Amino acid sequence: MGRKPQLLAATAALFVITLFGFTQLTSAALIGGIGVGEERLIGWRGDTYKPKDTKSREPFVSVISWRPRAFVIHNFLTEHECTHVADLAQVHMRRSTVVAENGSSVLDDYRTSYGTFINRYQTPVIAAIEDRVALLTRTPVVYQEDMQVLRYGLGQYYHRHTDSLENDSPRMATVLLYLSDPELGGETAFPQATTWSDPAMPNVFGPFSDCVKDNVAFKPRRGDALLFWSVQPDGRTEDLMSEHEGCPVIRGVKWTATVWVHTLPFRPEEFDERRRTFTRHDQEEDPGLCTDRHSECPRWAKSGECERNANYMRGDANQVGSCRRTCGVCEDCELGDRACYNRNRDRQGYLVYHPEELISGRAVEAGLDWRE
Incomplete structure (x- = not known):
């Protein structure tokens, strides 16, 4: 033993x-x-x-x-x-x-x-x-x-x-x-x-x-x-x-x-x-925001990577996609459009909150805090 x-x-x-x-x-x-x-x-x-x-x-x-x-x-x-x-x-x-x-x-x-x-x-x-x-x-x-x-x-x-x-x-x-x-x-x-x-x-x-x-x-x-x-x-x-x-x-x-x-x-x-x-692991992007993490995303998408390498490009149950915007996984939101932001979260399987659920009372949509 x-x-x-x-x-x-x-x-x-x-x-x-x-x-x-x-x-x-x-x-x-x-x-x-x-x-x-x-x-x-x-x-x-x-x-x-x-x-x-x-x-x-x-x-x-x-x-x-x-x-x-x-x-x-x-x-x-x-x-x-x-x-x-x-x-x-x-x-x-x-x-x-x-x-x-x-x-x-x-x-x-x-x-x-x-x-x-x-x-x-x-x-x-x-x-x-x-x-x-x-x-x-x-x-x-x-x-x-x-x-x-x-x-x-x-x-x-x-x-x-x-x-x-x-x-x-x-x-x-x-x-x-x-x-x-x-x-x-x-x-x-x-x-x-x-x-x-x-x-x-x-x-x-x-x-x-x-x-x-x-x-x-x-x-x-x-x-x-x-x-x-x-x-x-x-x-x-x-x-x-x-x-x-x-x-x-x-x-x-x-x-x-x-x-x-x-x-x-x-x-x-x-x-x-x-x-x-x-070790500090890279923090994931806010899933409510429609972004690309790399400047090469458009080129990769043209070569078929959105389908061929979908987990990395579009995201899966374990990660937020690195090229979600280019691959059309999310939608661009107007400034302060909380409904749009929440649709992006829901589409990726992330929790959409009601205000009464928050411990501190601070809006969960961190990506919107600086835009409203």
Whole structure:
């Protein structure tokens, strides 16, 4: 079995130590220099098996279940951080995919949310959040995947599933960050788990929608985080009790950010240890704008590349096309024509928003902000 089981077991043990060992750090080290004074992280006096007042704005940990091992870290994010993550992701949200048996990403009604990924350390605020997740899990940031931001609208859901992947470096832990407060529904539920760490917890954390039934669950609360482990304490066995689901949103909108933590470094070639930076991937064009990314697009189109190399030229489920204007995939919009802008987004499979869905109230159409 080699070193991997030992690494997993050591990581699991370190997490228990973490709950009792957090010390005070300044917000500059944790929140990208936002400057809100000193922030007290969760220490042993903030941990609880008994339900506390969930309206408190002080950070504290609730152990909601031991099978699976699931913990709520209350007030893990600031208001500024919640808004920053959502604003960064809004323009690029498109229909979420699932992992097929061959490892590829495919569309499936098993999951109906919209989502996008944010590069590791993409901004100082993102870096601060990822550093904090590393402190929580006692695992370096290089073990984390890129942060995935998800939006669930009315009736949208994610059926029961497990996060651990069958490969050389499975996901051992999931940290779910809640960016908004849906009015009803949208819980993260564990359908195999019926035993809370304290019998009073359902009354404190509820009320829940019918989807939850009598299972362990957490109702989204802006700024909170849910950590659960996909492996058992032995560090080698998948914990089937970690199967979970995203309940349908009944009222309101649910925004989350997910950080998956692996047993081995994730794409370590993207990490520059000396500079403590990650590779910055080219940001996609705003799909609502009708543009070409290259001056050679007209010449390529004349040679038949719009049909022969359609994925690159016109775009597909994984990328915005590089020559959409020349290939006739989109339409030029008049200044401030929001309907035209949204048609371009919809044509490429990107989310068209209603104003009430936005966390910050800022118009999602970034391309229109400077034109109106």
